[in-house]
Amino acid sequence: MLRFLGRGSAFCAENNCAFYYDNDRLVLLDCPMSGFHRLRLLVGEAPADKNISGITVLVTHTHSDHIGGIGMLVHYCCYVWHIPVKIIAPCREIAEDLRFMLLRLDGCRETAFSVVTADEAGSGFIPVPTEHSPELAGRCFGWCFEADGRRTVFTGDTNTLEPFMQYLTEGAELYTEASASDSPVHLYIERLRKIIPQLKARGVSVYLMHLDDEKKLASAATELGAELAPVV
Structure with missing residues (x-):
């Protein structure tokens, strides 16, 4: 299952960021700055001691609470950890935006990272187009992939x-954003009250993430048979 370096929404101190291990690679779902700092403390000074030879980042969209730490991650992996970073973008346009950000704005060393689309990666990562912010229409995605032998669906925003x-087939794990506030760009918890029990009935495990009010959403999760995303 996924573990989280933070499960908060955009204006929380610890923004949403998940990870899992794929053999000797650590795979991140987005990388806010708060997630980078938590990862740095988790891994320590020597990634090899934890059998990490590289890091892969799956990007959902380009809001700063989701990609704000990628540049620092690339710098740190280059100059301190000495391991490569592969960034997988859900579409060509986002891949080009990320390259511009890392090379022109952040000044990352070109040899320290690679940016590829999901098609180019060929690693079983399926980008799922979704709706979020009208300003990023057509550029917001979730992901479907296998982690620890289980189908994993990560909605992003x-x-x-x-x-x-x-x-969401039997045995799948769903990591879905949930909002205590009724917002047109997020998934209001009241709209999930019918859906979550239906998913549970078909054998889907449901975890709530990107939380704007953890206390309210924890209470709702208990009522609905869901769980909050596990934070390390």
Whole structure:
């Protein structure tokens, strides 16, 4: 299952960031600055001691609470950890934006990282287009992939679960954003009250993330048979 370096929404101190291990690579789902600092403390000074030879970052969209730490991660992996970073973008346009940000704005060493699309990566990562912010229309995605032998669906920021339903088969794990506030760009918890029990009935495990009010959402999760995303 995924573990989290933070599960908060944009204006929280610890923004949403998940990870898992794929053999000797650590795979991140987005990388806010808060996530980078938590990762730095988790891994320590020598990634090899934890059998980490490289880091992969799956990007959902380009809001700063999701990509704000990628540049620092690349610098740190280059100059301190001496391991490569591979960034997998859900589409060509986001890949180009990330390259511009890292090379032109952040001044990252070109040999320290690579940016590829999901098609180019060929690693079983399926980008799932979704709806979130109108300013980023067509550039917001979730991901479907295998982690620890289980189908894993990660919504990123979304205001709907509809694009993800086809991937939620028996035994799957769903990591969905949930909001205590009724916002047009996020997934209001009241809209999940019917959906979560239906998913549970078909054998899907449901975890709530990107939380704007952890106390309220923890209470709702208990009522609905879901859990909050596990933080390390």
